[in-house]
Amino acid sequence: MERGTRIISIFKQLLSKISYIFSEIFFPSRCESCDIFLSDSNKNSTLCLSCTQSFYSAYTPMFTCSLCGRRIPELHCSAHPSAIPLFSLFQYSSNTPKDLIFAFKYRFFEDALSPFFPLIKTALFEYPELNIYDVLVPIPLHASRFRERGFNQAELIARIFSESSTPPLPIVHTLKRVKKTLHQAEIHDDEKRKENIAGAFKALPHIPPQTSIILVDDVFTTGATTLEAIRTLRALHPKNILIFTLFRAQ
Numbered sequence: 001m002e003r004g005t006r007i008i009s010i011f012k013q014l015l016s017k018i019s020y021i022f023s024e025i026f027f028p029s030r031c032e033s034c035d036i037f038l039s040d041s042n043k044n045s046t047l048c049l050s051c052t053q054s055f056y057s058a059y060t061p062m063f064t065c066s067l068c069g070r071r072i073p074e075l076h077c078s079a080h081p082s083a084i085p086l087f088s089l090f091q092y093s094s095n096t097p098k099d100l101i102f103a104f105k106y107r108f109f110e111d112a113l114s115p116f117f118p119l120i121k122t123a124l125f126e127y128p129e130l131n132i133y134d135v136l137v138p139i140p141l142h143a144s145r146f147r148e149r150g151f152n153q154a155e156l157i158a159r160i161f162s163e164s165s166t167p168p169l170p171i172v173h174t175l176k177r178v179k180k181t182l183h184q185a186e187i188h189d190d191e192k193r194k195e196n197i198a199g200a201f202k203a204l205p206h207i208p209p210q211t212s213i214i215l216v217d218d219v220f221t222t223g224a225t226t227l228e229a230i231r232t233l234r235a236l237h238p239k240n241i242l243i244f245t246l247f248r249a250q
């Protein structure tokens with residue numbers, strides 16, 4: 001190696017060491033949930049060991065009725081025969097997973113989604129019912145909200161789902177957000193939430209009739225947004241629809 005090249009290479013190594021030490025001092029890795037500093041052996045993780053444990057114990061995958069919230073292992077609610085089933089991984093009240101989704105949505109920390117990855121994979125393995133669908137449809141954001149945030153959380157979750165399924169399930173943008181709505185979380189009246197979201201979506205003919213759809217979002221609380229999306233999707237005459245979210249209300 002030529003002397004000049006060697007000096008540049010040593011200089012580069014030195015620089016990368018300095019920047020590593022600098023980031024360790026000023027930006028040490030912390031647990032996304034409890035904020036403690038992560039130990040050296042764990043510093044590439046998002047969670048500390050104790051929060052990783054609570055994350056896994058909060059994992060309670062189940063099918064529930066999208067109208068009454070009742071558990072429906074057979075995907076059919078006797079009180080609401082036409083209701084669309086919801087499959088979700090966590091209760092919204094579970095602290096550690098909720099901390100992660102907050103870090104992801106409001107601090108734009110994409111790595112906060114990584115702990116969900118193996119659980120989606122596990123769920124696909126444990127629940128063969130999830131493997132009969134043709135496409136994933138993420139709930140879209142309005143273009144202006146997308147610009148503001150820089151990503152659509154539902155789409156990123158759909159991508160994890162797709163990468164976890166064999167063969168990878170295609171993601172189809174067959175729903176378009178045509179109305180800019182207020183944040184649903186800021187509206188506390190159920191009727192007003194429904195009004196806010198009414199007419200928010202348009203169905204685009206990107207799938208043939210009789211397609212089986214998994215509609216993807218991060219959270220299912222009152223369901224106003226998801227149910228409006230389903231109402232819109234029906235114009236495309238799907239064979240069946242399942243809602244998939246990380247979180248459910250109860």
Ligand SMILES: [Zn+2]
Nearest residue numbers: 031034048051
């Ligand atoms: Zn922790």
Ligand SMILES: [Zn+2]
Nearest residue numbers: 065068077080
């Ligand atoms: Zn029901």
